[in-house]
Amino acid sequence: MKLAVCINHVPDTETKVKVGPDGMSIDKTGVNFVLNPYDEFAIEECLRLKEKNGGEVLAVSLGGDAHKDTLRKALAMGVDKAALLKDETPRDSFSVARALADYLKPYGPDVIFFGKQSVDSDDAAVGTMVAEMLSLPSVSVVVKLEVAGGKAIAEREIEGGRERVETTLPAVFTAQKGLNDPRYPSLKGIMAAKSKPIEEQQPSPAATKTQVIAMQKPPAKSAGKIVGTDASAAGELVRLLHDEAKVI
Amino acid sequence: MTILVFAEQRDNTFKKPALEAVRAGRTLADQLGGQVTALVVGSGASAIAGDLASYGATTVKVVEHEKLAYYCALAYAKSIAEAAKKEQATVVLMAATAMGKDLAPRVAVKLDAGLAPDCTAIKADGGKIVATRPVYAGKALLDVAITSPTQVITIRPNVFPAGEPSSEKASAEKLEVAFTDADFAVGVTELSTASGKLDVSEADIIVSGGRGMKGPEHFKLIEELAKALGGAVGASRAVVDAGWRPHEEQVGQTGKTVSPSLYVAVGISGAIQHLAGMSSSKYIVAINKDKDAPIFQIADYGIVGDAFEIVPAVTAEVKKLLGS
Numbered sequence: 225m226k227l228a229v230c231i232n233h234v235p236d237t238e239t240k241v242k243v244g245p246d247g248m249s250i251d252k253t254g255v256n257f258v259l260n261p262y263d264e265f266a267i268e269e270c271l272r273l274k275e276k277n278g279g280e281v282l283a284v285s286l287g288g289d290a291h292k293d294t295l296r297k298a299l300a301m302g303v304d305k306a307a308l309l310k311d312e313t314p315r316d317s318f319s320v321a322r323a324l325a326d327y328l329k330p331y332g333p334d335v336i337f338f339g340k341q342s343v344d345s346d347d348a349a350v351g352t353m354v355a356e357m358l359s360l361p362s363v364s365v366v367v368k369l370e371v372a373g374g375k376a377i378a379e380r381e382i383e384g385g386r387e388r389v390e391t392t393l394p395a396v397f398t399a400q401k402g403l404n405d406p407r408y409p410s411l412k413g414i415m416a417a418k419s420k421p422i423e424e425q426q427p428s429p430a431a432t433k434t435q436v437i438a439m440q441k442p443p444a445k446s447a448g449k450i451v452g453t454d455a456s457a458a459g460e461l462v463r464l465l466h467d468e469a470k471v472i
Numbered sequence: 473m474t475i476l477v478f479a480e481q482r483d484n485t486f487k488k489p490a491l492e493a494v495r496a497g498r499t500l501a502d503q504l505g506g507q508v509t510a511l512v513v514g515s516g517a518s519a520i521a522g523d524l525a526s527y528g529a530t531t532v533k534v535v536e537h538e539k540l541a542y543y544c545a546l547a548y549a550k551s552i553a554e555a556a557k558k559e560q561a562t563v564v565l566m567a568a569t570a571m572g573k574d575l576a577p578r579v580a581v582k583l584d585a586g587l588a589p590d591c592t593a594i595k596a597d598g599g600k601i602v603a604t605r606p607v608y609a610g611k612a613l614l615d616v617a618i619t620s621p622t623q624v625i626t627i628r629p630n631v632f633p634a635g636e637p638s639s640e641k642a643s644a645e646k647l648e649v650a651f652t653d654a655d656f657a658v659g660v661t662e663l664s665t666a667s668g669k670l671d672v673s674e675a676d677i678i679v680s681g682g683r684g685m686k687g688p689e690h691f692k693l694i695e696e697l698a699k700a701l702g703g704a705v706g707a708s709r710a711v712v713d714a715g716w717r718p719h720e721e722q723v724g725q726t727g728k729t730v731s732p733s734l735y736v737a738v739g740i741s742g743a744i745q746h747l748a749g750m751s752s753s754k755y756i757v758a759i760n761k762d763k764d765a766p767i768f769q770i771a772d773y774g775i776v777g778d779a780f781e782i783v784p785a786v787t788a789e790v791k792k793l794l795g796s
Contacts (some may be wrong), residue, residue, distance in 0.1 A: 237725040237745040241611035250612065261726045317587060318580065343725055346607050347589050352577035361546060361658035364574045367719075381720055382570035383487075383674050385665030387543065391658035401712075401726060402719040433586030437602060437615040445751055448772035450763075457775045458785035461757065462793055464773055469755045471677070471734040472701060472790065 225279035227270040228333040229303065230324055230351070231263040233287055233294040234344040241441070248436045249314070259294045262339025264406035265399035270337050271302045272404065273371060280304040282331065286323055288312040292422055299417035300409030306420065309427035316434040317345070321353035323427035329358060333394060335376075340365045340398040348398075355396035362396035363389045367403050473506035476561035477529065478552050478579075480571045481512060482543075482663075484520050487674070489567035489627075491527050491634035496594065496627050497565045498528025503596035509533060511555045511647070513548050515541035518644045525642035527634060533559075533647040542660035549575050551649050553582035556622065558647070563601065568626035569673075576626045586618035589626045592731075592752075601625070609725035609748035629674060630731055670704040672723060677703030677734045680723055680750075681711060684739020684760060684779055688716035693783045694738060700790040706730070706750075708740050724749035739779045742767030759783065 235241075236256040244251040270281045283298040285291040286309040295306040309323055328336060336358075338351030348364070355362035367386065368379035374393050379386045381400055409417070451457045451464065465472045477497040479490040497508045510529035512521040514536065521532045535551040552575065556564050564579055566572040568590040580587040588603035592613075595602055600617055603625055607614050618624075672678050679698040681691055691705070698705045707717035709724050723730055725745040735753035740746060742758075742765055750756070751770050758771035759779050768774045775782050790796065 235608070237609075237748075238743070239608070239611075240744060241608045243612065250608070317577070317589075321577075321581070344608060346605075346609065346729075347587070348573050349577040349580070349587055349589055352574060353581050353587075356549070356578040356581035362574075362578075363545075363658060365570060380570070380574075382663075382665075384669050384671035385663065387570075387660045388662040388664070389658060390661050395658065400719075401722070433580075433584075433618060433620040434588060435617045435619050437617055439607075440613050440615075442606070442610060442613055442752065445756070445770040447769050448756075448774065450768070450774045450776060452775050452777070454775075454777045455781040455785035457777075458782060458789045461773055461775060461786060462789040465734065465755070465757070466793060469734070469772065471755050472794065 225273060225277040225335065226331065226333045227273055227279060227281045227335045227337070228284060228328055228331060229263070229266050229270045229281060229298065229337045230284050231267065231294055231298055232260040232285060232342045233257050233291040234260045234342050237261065237343060243439050243441060248439050257290060259297050260339050260342050262341060262399055262401065265401060265403045266337040266339050267298050267301055267303060268404045268406040269369060269399055270335070273335060277371070282307065284309065284324060284327060286311060286320055286427055295422050296417050297409065299420045300413040301407060302413060305423070307423040307425060310424050311427050311430065313430040315430045316432045317347040317349040317353060319430045319432045321350045321357060322431070324350065325354045325357035326428045327425065328354070335371070335393065336396045338396070338398045340400045351396055351398040360394055360396050361391045363391055364398040365400045366397045367400050369397065369403065473504060474559045474561045475501050475506055475508050475563040475565055476556050476559055477508055477510045478564065478566040478575070479510050479512055479524055480567065480569060481514055481517055481520065484514060484517055486520065488634055489569050489629035492629065492632045493565055493567045493627060494524050494527040494529050495634050496632040500563065500594055500596060500601070504599065509559050509561065511535070511552060512644070513540055513551045521644035522642050525640040526637035529642060532642045532644045534644045535647050535649050537651060539656055542663065543571055544656060544659040545574055545578065546658060547651055547655040549578035549582060550655055552579045554649050555647055556583055562622055564622065564624045566626050568628050572626050576624050580624040583622045583624065584620060585622035585624045586620045587624045588616050588618055590628050591625055592628050592631045594625060594627070606729065609729050609745070610752055611748045630676065672704045672706045672721060672730050673728050675704035676732050677701045678706045678723070678730060678732045679703055679736040679738065680706030680708065680740060681738050682708035682740030683710045685711065690780065691717065693780065697736065697783055697787045697790070700787050700794065700796045702796065708746050737767050738783055740767055741765040
């Protein structure tokens with residue numbers, strides 16, 4: 225089974241975001257970048273599918289040299305090979321998807337996995353766009369997956385419940401938290417990752433369809449009032465919510 | 473110009489985000505000087521489709537097929553793209569729900585269109601649309617313009633008002649789409665929803681618990697307050713990672729980003745990744761032992777003290793007020 229996992233290198237979720245000097249992106253000074261949290265579930269699921277069905281797992285990332293750290297982590301977790309589509313031009317979801325789809329097409333994976341979204345741009349779009357560009361079915365926000373006999377049965381999270389979805393393979397999936405428990409790279413894995421090659425390629429050009437005009441911080445919330453310091457404040461709190469805020 | 477709004481239904485019922493999308497389409501059409509075509513896809517959906525006129529749709533189109541009773545990504549995306557082409561729509565709008573988020577990227581590729589997902593504001597600026605969307609889970613806002621001739625936009629539920637329906641009615645016109653077997657390569661076979669359970673992404677009131685609840689057994693206090701308020705139960709990452717609560721309740725950067733009218737944070741200190749997911753709530757209440765907890769910095773109302781005593785007292789007061 226040929227498996228591909230597309231991963232991203234993003235600011236840690238503890239990052240305090242500051243708008244950069246260009247007024248259109250974040251100030252990256254002192255920001256710690258990590259493997260996108262949702263991509264860990266995607267990598268883990270690919271490794272499990274490989275362990276069950278045989279085959280190989282390819283990890284792909286689009287970005288600058290810094291993305292090699294993230295690809296190295298995927299290799300340390302057990303991915304077989306990695307490719308960096310080296311390009312630092314700002315891209316939108318459509319343009320990222322085009323580059324990934326163009327790269328993945330000749331590889332012909334049976335399963336392509338993504339995290340359900342990158343925690344930087346929060347588009348939640350690239351995986352499904354790649355599926356459409358490759359004319360493949362897809363299931364997004366997957367919390368459970370079974371693959372057998374050229375078919376997959378997935379469960380995806382929807383508002384207040386789950387959908388059970390059947391699809392033919394090849395197909396694209398995007399992983400939600402809860403799909404599995406991602407493994408930690410073993411010491412052996414980390415050592416092995418150092419000698420695994422990372423292929424570098426020039427991706428197809430960055431034709432974007434959106435334009436960033438400005439980035440701002442949301443309006444700051446200020447601290448309100450402390451209503452009390454014990455259960456006797458409950459009545460006053462409920463009165464404020466009813467009379468002042470008018471939310472109950 | 474025409475704005476095509478995809479109005480999602482499940483079990484032939486529109487949920488609020490579908491109505492919000494139609495209304496947002498109407499507002500945008502008024503600014504740009506255009507009309508709104510609402511599209512409904514399903515099996516037996518004609519019966520309800522006409523209602524969308526009362527939220528501002530000029531015309532209503534329906535794609536009906538017996539295999540479309542459940543959500544079916546490829547056939548739905550094809551229906552929307554074909555409707556957009558037939559109507560010569562320059563904007564395709566839908567709600568950023570589980571279904572909308574799954575469809576919009578496909579529709580964008582089919583129409584060779586740029587996508588502005590999960591927007592919290594849209595305005596027409598000299599005939600051009602500028603969409604505002606939260607990034608980094610709301611730690612920053614991005615203003616974007618779509619540069620392609622067709623534009624696909626999804627809007628965050630609970631942000632755009634659906635407004636009151638008028639008495640307007642429209643008759644739904646059938647739109648024929650030639651489906652092939654390949655359009656049904658992926659499809660929902662079964663739907664499991666916890667009956668009566670309100671999801672944090674849809675709730676207007678959320679009561680969330682964090683590590684300060686000290687153990688899963690104490691979450692019944694949170695559940696009781698949520699029930700009294702008619703809201704949903706949320707959770708911090710810490711308690712989800714500890715296995716106290718299911719991950720679908722998680723609010724924050726690796727959970728759900730929410731903006732309810734009222735968010736009650738109990739025993740949640742306010743880690744930056746949690747604040748990112750809920751700080752756009754209209755009113756925030758914090759109940760926490762630690763007066764220096766960051767959550768108080770953004771709370772409208774706070775009670776500093778023992779949640780185990782305060783929460784039941786608040787629940788009792790809410791019940792007294794609402795008779796719930």
